[in-house]
Amino acid sequence: MAKKIHPALETVLASEEQIRERVRELAAELTRVYGSEEVTIISIINGAILFTADLMRLLPNPIRLDCIRISSYRSATRSEGVPKVLQSFQLDVAGRHVLLIDDILDTGKTLALVRQMIRVMNPASLRTCVLLDKKERREVDIEADFAGFSIPNKFVVGYGLDFDERYRNIPCIGVLKPELQTPGAPAVC
Numbered sequence: 001m002a003k004k005i006h007p008a009l010e011t012v013l014a015s016e017e018q019i020r021e022r023v024r025e026l027a028a029e030l031t032r033v034y035g036s037e038e039v040t041i042i043s044i045i046n047g048a049i050l051f052t053a054d055l056m057r058l059l060p061n062p063i064r065l066d067c068i069r070i071s072s073y074r075s076a077t078r079s080e081g082v083p084k085v086l087q088s089f090q091l092d093v094a095g096r097h098v099l100l101i102d103d104i105l106d107t108g109k110t111l112a113l114v115r116q117m118i119r120v121m122n123p124a125s126l127r128t129c130v131l132l133d134k135k136e137r138r139e140v141d142i143e144a145d146f147a148g149f150s151i152p153n154k155f156v157v158g159y160g161l162d163f164d165e166r167y168r169n170i171p172c173i174g175v176l177k178p179e180l181q182t183p184g185a186p187a188v189c
């Protein structure tokens with residue numbers, strides 16, 4: 001029987017099973033690249049929380065984890081210009097193999113900003129990994145070293161991604177219904 005689609009979603013772009021499978025593939029790629037090296041993960045929160053949690057527990061290497069909180073969207077579905085660091089990571093990254101993780105690469109401003117913050121601290125290596133890549137919206141010249149799914153220019157929620165802090169707990173990734181994409185819209189569950 002077909003699974004019922006969450007009422008906030010117009011369409012599903014990646015089902016729970018598809019995400020699980022793709023995360024497994026990404027973990028295998030990362031394992032090939034890093035071998036048994038220790039990896040310092042910097043996760044851009046809140047959006048990358050679920051992706052980071054699922055990905056890192058599939059990695060056999062020693063892992064250090066820290067997070068950086070960035071604001072870019074607040075309650076709108078469009079980027080508000082310059083992303084702001086609300087809370088930075090604390091771990092030292094100098095001389096470390098750093099893997100920067102985000103939920104989605106959109107205009108590229110967020111990933112470019114955090115990548116530069118880490119780069120000036122002289123890590124041994126620095127790679128980027130995103131679950132979703134919205135190539136059409138790119139404003140900054142940046143590509144992720146590892147990307148889960150390439151998606152069209154639609155506003156998506158679920159699996160950590162939100163609209164106005166809602167819908168992060170939807171287990172799949174889907175396009176948010178247009179009528180729910182306005183600040184003050186009711187929460188649908």
Ligand code: IMP
Pocket residue numbers: 044047072073079083102103104105106107108109110111154155156157161162163
């Ligand atoms: P960028 O700086 O424009 O690349 O934006 C990246 C950030 O914007 C991501 O970390 C997400 O938090 C957020 N974002 C971009 N597109 C979407 C979307 O379709 N749904 C939810 N959040 C998004």
Ligand code: MG
Pocket residue numbers: 044045046047048102103104
């Ligand atoms: Mg984010």
